[in-house]
Amino acid sequence: MLKTLGKVFTGLAAGAMLMAGAVAPAAAQVEPQAINFRTPFDCGQVWNANTRTNHNPQNAVDFQRSGAQGKNVRSSAPGKVTTVRDLGNTSYGKYIVVTHSGGWQTLYAHLSAFNTSVGRSVSTGTIIGKVGNSGGSSGPHLHYEQKLNGSVRRVVLNGLAIKYFGNTTVTSSTGC
Incomplete structure (x- = not known):
């Protein structure tokens, strides 16, 4: 009886997390990470993380919000x-x-300005650029990729997987 109740409560908790917008990593789709990648924005900023099947590359994320430019x-x-x-x-x-480390890279695109140079060592939260609308962009946003050994992977930030395919609201805790 207790095992059955435990399974029911576990199922209810998982359902509540999904309804609240929390996204649990899917074991078959999310690469295990030795690095805790953080949201690439100032503390407390709220961004929409958009993913779609026709994105190139498909596992990239576009971060958008009102007033994103700069x-x-x-x-x-x-x-x-x-x-x-x-x-x-x-x-x-x-x-x-x-x-x-470990063969991982991150890519930040459509910037309006650079605040770094090749060879610079950076820490988590170091300002490296400004959001923009450069290249083939159709509006100010940050195109973001996580790569492992050159292959673009599904994005995981702060330990949570971004929802594929659709929108996830993300509040940055970087530098808080």
Whole structure:
């Protein structure tokens, strides 16, 4: 009887988490991470994390919000800046790549400005750029990718998986 009640309460708790918008990582779809990637924005900012099947690459996330233009973009984890590049009006536009331990990288694209340089060591929360509308963007937002050994993976921030495919509201706790 107690085992049955325990299973019922576990099921109810999982259902309540899903209804509240919490997203649990799916074991078959989310890469185990040795790094605790953090939300790449200032503490307390609320962003919409958008994912869609026609996104390129598909596992990337677009972070959007009202007044996004010029907001700080922060490194999601400690690492070394390996790319700072401006592709002009095409593709990623202004973008940055930070290389982390264990074969992980993060990419931050469509920036309006850079606040870093190649070779710089960064900590979690270091300001590396500003949100913009560069490249092939159709409005101010941050295009964000997490890569493992060069392959784009589904994004996990603060230990929680971003919902695929749809929208997830994320409140940054970086630097709080």
